[in-house]
Amino acid sequence: MISKVNIKINNKAITAKPKETIAEAAKRNGIDIPLLCSHPDLKIKASCRVCVVKVKGHDNLMPSCSTEIQEGMEIFTDTKEIKRARKTNLELIFAQHREECSDCVWNYNCQLLKLAKQEKIEINRFQDRKSKFPTFLFGNVIEFDSSKCIDCRNCIEMCQKQGVGYLETRSYGHETNVMPVKDKNKDCVYCGQCIMHCPAGAFESTGEFEKIEEPLRQKDKVAAVQFAPSIRSSIGEEFGLQPGEVVTEKLVGALRELGFNKIFDTSVGADFTTMAESAEVIERMESGKNLPILTSCCPAWVRYIEFYYPEFIPNLTTVRSPQIILGGLIKTYWAKINKINPRNIFSVSIMPCVAKKYEAKRPELKVKGMKPIDYVLTTRELARLLMRRKIDFKKIKPQAIDSMFGSPSGAGVIYGASGGVMESALRTTYEKLTGQRLENIEFRQVRGMKEYKEAEIDIKGIKRKAVVINGLGVAQNFLEKIKKGESSPTCVEVMACPGGCIGGGGQPLPSDGEIRKKRAAGLYSVDEKKIIRRAHENPVVQKVYSEFFERNHEMAHKVLHTKYHKQKREKLKIIK
Amino acid sequence: MAKQEQDIISKLKKSGLKGRGGACFPTGDKWDCFRKAKAEKKYIVCNFAEGDPYMLKEAFLLKNHLAEVVDGVKIALKTFIGSTAFIYLRHDYYKKYKNAFKKEIGSLPISLVEKIGGYLAGEETCALEVIEGKKAEPRLRPPYPAQSGLWGFPTLINNAETFYCISRITQEKYKNERLYCLSGYVKDKGAHELKERMTIREILWQTGNLSKDNDFFVQVGGFLGEFLLPAELDCLLCGLGSVVVFNSRTTDLIKLVKEKLKFVMQENCDKCTPCREGTYRLYENLNQGVIDEKLAEDIFLALRETSFCPLGRAAGSCLESLLRINKFYNGINNGL
Numbered sequence: 062m063i064s065k066v067n068i069k070i071n072n073k074a075i076t077a078k079p080k081e082t083i084a085e086a087a088k089r090n091g092i093d094i095p096l097l098c099s100h101p102d103l104k105i106k107a108s109c110r111v112c113v114v115k116v117k118g119h120d121n122l123m124p125s126c127s128t129e130i131q132e133g134m135e136i137f138t139d140t141k142e143i144k145r146a147r148k149t150n151l152e153l154i155f156a157q158h159r160e161e162c163s164d165c166v167w168n169y170n171c172q173l174l175k176l177a178k179q180e181k182i183e184i185n186r187f188q189d190r191k192s193k194f195p196t197f198l199f200g201n202v203i204e205f206d207s208s209k210c211i212d213c214r215n216c217i218e219m220c221q222k223q224g225v226g227y228l229e230t231r232s233y234g235h236e237t238n239v240m241p242v243k244d245k246n247k248d249c250v251y252c253g254q255c256i257m258h259c260p261a262g263a264f265e266s267t268g269e270f271e272k273i274e275e276p277l278r279q280k281d282k283v284a285a286v287q288f289a290p291s292i293r294s295s296i297g298e299e300f301g302l303q304p305g306e307v308v309t310e311k312l313v314g315a316l317r318e319l320g321f322n323k324i325f326d327t328s329v330g331a332d333f334t335t336m337a338e339s340a341e342v343i344e345r346m347e348s349g350k351n352l353p354i355l356t357s358c359c360p361a362w363v364r365y366i367e368f369y370y371p372e373f374i375p376n377l378t379t380v381r382s383p384q385i386i387l388g389g390l391i392k393t394y395w396a397k398i399n400k401i402n403p404r405n406i407f408s409v410s411i412m413p414c415v416a417k418k419y420e421a422k423r424p425e426l427k428v429k430g431m432k433p434i435d436y437v438l439t440t441r442e443l444a445r446l447l448m449r450r451k452i453d454f455k456k457i458k459p460q461a462i463d464s465m466f467g468s469p470s471g472a473g474v475i476y477g478a479s480g481g482v483m484e485s486a487l488r489t490t491y492e493k494l495t496g497q498r499l500e501n502i503e504f505r506q507v508r509g510m511k512e513y514k515e516a517e518i519d520i521k522g523i524k525r526k527a528v529v530i531n532g533l534g535v536a537q538n539f540l541e542k543i544k545k546g547e548s549s550p551t552c553v554e555v556m557a558c559p560g561g562c563i564g565g566g567g568q569p570l571p572s573d574g575e576i577r578k579k580r581a582a583g584l585y586s587v588d589e590k591k592i593i594r595r596a597h598e599n600p601v602v603q604k605v606y607s608e609f610f611e612r613n614h615e616m617a618h619k620v621l622h623t624k625y626h627k628q629k630r631e632k633l634k635i636i637k
Numbered sequence: 638m639a640k641q642e643q644d645i646i647s648k649l650k651k652s653g654l655k656g657r658g659g660a661c662f663p664t665g666d667k668w669d670c671f672r673k674a675k676a677e678k679k680y681i682v683c684n685f686a687e688g689d690p691y692m693l694k695e696a697f698l699l700k701n702h703l704a705e706v707v708d709g710v711k712i713a714l715k716t717f718i719g720s721t722a723f724i725y726l727r728h729d730y731y732k733k734y735k736n737a738f739k740k741e742i743g744s745l746p747i748s749l750v751e752k753i754g755g756y757l758a759g760e761e762t763c764a765l766e767v768i769e770g771k772k773a774e775p776r777l778r779p780p781y782p783a784q785s786g787l788w789g790f791p792t793l794i795n796n797a798e799t800f801y802c803i804s805r806i807t808q809e810k811y812k813n814e815r816l817y818c819l820s821g822y823v824k825d826k827g828a829h830e831l832k833e834r835m836t837i838r839e840i841l842w843q844t845g846n847l848s849k850d851n852d853f854f855v856q857v858g859g860f861l862g863e864f865l866l867p868a869e870l871d872c873l874l875c876g877l878g879s880v881v882v883f884n885s886r887t888t889d890l891i892k893l894v895k896e897k898l899k900f901v902m903q904e905n906c907d908k909c910t911p912c913r914e915g916t917y918r919l920y921e922n923l924n925q926g927v928i929d930e931k932l933a934e935d936i937f938l939a940l941r942e943t944s945f946c947p948l949g950r951a952a953g954s955c956l957e958s959l960l961r962i963n964k965f966y967n968g969i970n971n972g973l
């Protein structure tokens with residue numbers, strides 16, 4: 062096996078690894094080759110033709126993203142010819158893209174602008190050819206402005222990778238356009254991964270720029286805000302902090318600065334989810350019915366089941382997701398002890414996710430006719446709100462969260478990373494079932510960025526299989542396996558997004574494997590430092606169970622559980 | 638190596654046969670590469686789906702040598718035991734000749750596939766996509782089809798004329814000849830079987846089509862081939878063996894440019910930037926009245942150097958040469 066390949070880039074001798082592409086070898090050696098359409102999560106498509114280089118002995122320029130290095134290759138990355146061709150291609154790409162930099166998910170931080178500056182291109186050399194192209198609305202959750210699309214097709218590939226395939230190209234030539242598919246058997250599940258993989262900012266969540274002030278406009282209401290587990294290790298990125306840096310207290314400070322007084326941690330909601338789910342797992346294990354039990358914290362996954370695999374609806378846990386449980390508790394238990402009319406509460410959640418916007422609107426989740434969540438802001442939207450209010454997150458003084466739903470267990474915090482829900486459930490379920498205290502509560506087999514993970518746990522002499530999946534395409538394959546009887550786990554955690562919520566559709570851009578790894582590590586570091594690391598040992602959980610749920614079973618059921626049903630395709634709207 | 642494989646591959650190598658699809662890759666080497674690929678399944682594809690408006694040779698082969706082309710495929714099947722084959726046919730050829738093919742094929746594992754899509758669908762990796770039931774879009778190379786083609790299995794894809802030659806080689810009838818297609822401002826249009834390695838002037842002369850007055854220019858290598866002046870005909874005709882002769886007094890050059898551009902805009906797969914956007918911008922510029930020479934040169938360069946597949950690369954050189962012809966006859970970029 063050859064372990065080294067000698068090549069030359071710009072006359073400099075370089076040792077490359079076998080099978081490496083020119084772009085990879087250059088990057089490892091600190092040589093900059095501009096890339097645009099490639100994304101580490103996706104296959105190399107080599108369609109933008111911006112990363113071209115000259116390889117000695119080849120007639121035409123070669124794309125560095127897809128060309129493998131070979132022994133003795135001599136590569137040039139910045140000849141006059143390359144620069145000229147690259148500049149032309151970038152200008153042609155800009156001629157497709159209607160710029161709206163002030164209202165863009167990339168927030169002036171996109172590769173297009175960076176390359177425009179670096180390659181000194183004339184952004185307006187041509188008239189925008191797509192300026193009249195439509196904007197599509199996917200189920201009131203995601204907006205796709207096709208006048209910004211540069212036809213790289215990353216969204217199409219990502220959507221297919223998610224097992225959804227809602228996007229396709231239509232028409233030909235200069236009228237070619239990415240559009241939702243004609244196929245009526247397909248619908249968007251709102252995971253938002255198109256947003257995360259579009260280099261041109263053509264996708265955004267509905268109201269991402271126009272409506273984010275809404276939560277602050279509720280003058281005559283009590284605004285209660287909760288933030289999801291994964292936000293604490295990602296929001297800093299929007300302000301120049303490192304991915305994975307835990308900023309929980311700064312986040313609390315920033316929310317106060319915005320004017321929110323009632324601040325809660327969704328991770329506490331997660332502890333309730335674990336409690337209820339664990340009880341359900343035990344029940345189903347005893348009855349043997351509706352196994353495997355599937356998690357339901359991820360609303361895109363729930364919609365995926367309801368639309369594509371309704372036969373698995375009975376397998377979904379009936380337990381609500383953390384934001385919905387906490388929202389319900391705020392409007393019932395918390396409102397009561399604080400003597401606030403729950404109808405006067407405006408419940409806001411900060412989520413890493415766009416599908417949470419859809420979940421918040423699901424009618425079956427109402428408690429006493431009230432929506433547990435009135436408004437969802439994504440991580441990006443909160444960051445934008447802070448920027449608009451000129452709040453410098455970096456300089457914000459950390460503040461402690463002081464509400465009763467402010468102290469989660471460590472298990473509640475790791476919910477934000479793929480495997481976290483399972484790990485929390487295993488900690489609680491194991492101890493409840495065996496009556497023994499776990500010596501080692503870290504289930505490392507279910508951690509990490511791998512799309513499919515499994516662990517085998519011996520519970521009272523029976524080996525139980527737990528499966529953890531992130532990415533809907535992988536989940537689809539797994540469901541097919543279950544259908545064929547090729548796998549029979551007891552419980553399955555599925556998160557639609559790569560890496561779980563830390564890679565969610567509402568998170569800061571860019572987002573790739575390396576960044577997601579760091580965000581997850583941030584959450585595990587919080588768990589490690591906590592004294593209370595089991596959901597069932599969280600005093601708040603114990604208090605609410607004994608004071609509220611155990612005295613009012615009907616209310617407990619309303620706050621903690623829900624139903625699912627088969628979903629129909631949403632009518633596609635064109636809004637512009 | 639099995640003796641069968643060895644025999645035929647060494648025969649092909651010895652003959653010096655080069656693929657007749659346009660890229661001129663040595664056929665023996667291709668077969669050798671296909672032989673070396675290890676897999677549980679292997680496929681053979683005969684590309685009979687010429688999409689080039691100037692190429693008449695496949696119609697000629699269908700009319701005169703259909704059995705020999707199928708024989709070429711049969712030889713491949715016999716050589717690579719256990720493989721299955723597809724004959725990929727242009728829509729109209731499929732309709733007209735499917736019964737004739739079926740008769741030749743009999744019970745052999747050869748399926749006929751009707752081409753869906755236009756010009757580009759004739760490109761070999763597009764053909765693989767269409768046979769797999771997908772939209773005609775070129776694939777990244779490498780891996781080459783001989784290593785990983787249909788459904789990821791090694792696939793030997795050769796042009797129909799190549800298979801015809803293979804049949805001739807095994808029958809020891811091959812005389813290093815190939816098909817040339819002549820059209821346009823010529824007396825003797827159609828496919829001609831002549832020696833390989835001839836210059837354009839020789840081909841025109843031998844077929845009695847060389848005009849004594851220099852009142853013409855030519856385009857060689859298909860609809861998106863290069864344009865040449867009468868003084869430039871002493872080079873060998875490689876690639877697609879087509880020569881189209883234009884009357885330089887009556888041809889509207891700008892109309893011709895537009896025709897080529899429209900063709901690329903319509904036939905390209907919209908995948909890569911220069912092809913999708915560049916041709917559109919050239920067309921837009923042409924319609925504005927005066928050719929922006931810098932813009933044209935920029936786009937030609939991008940097309941020629943950075944296109945994903947041969948279509949865009951050919952379009953770049955074709956248009957560039959055509960504007961050069963225009964400059965020669967009209968001095969400036971005129972006439973719009």
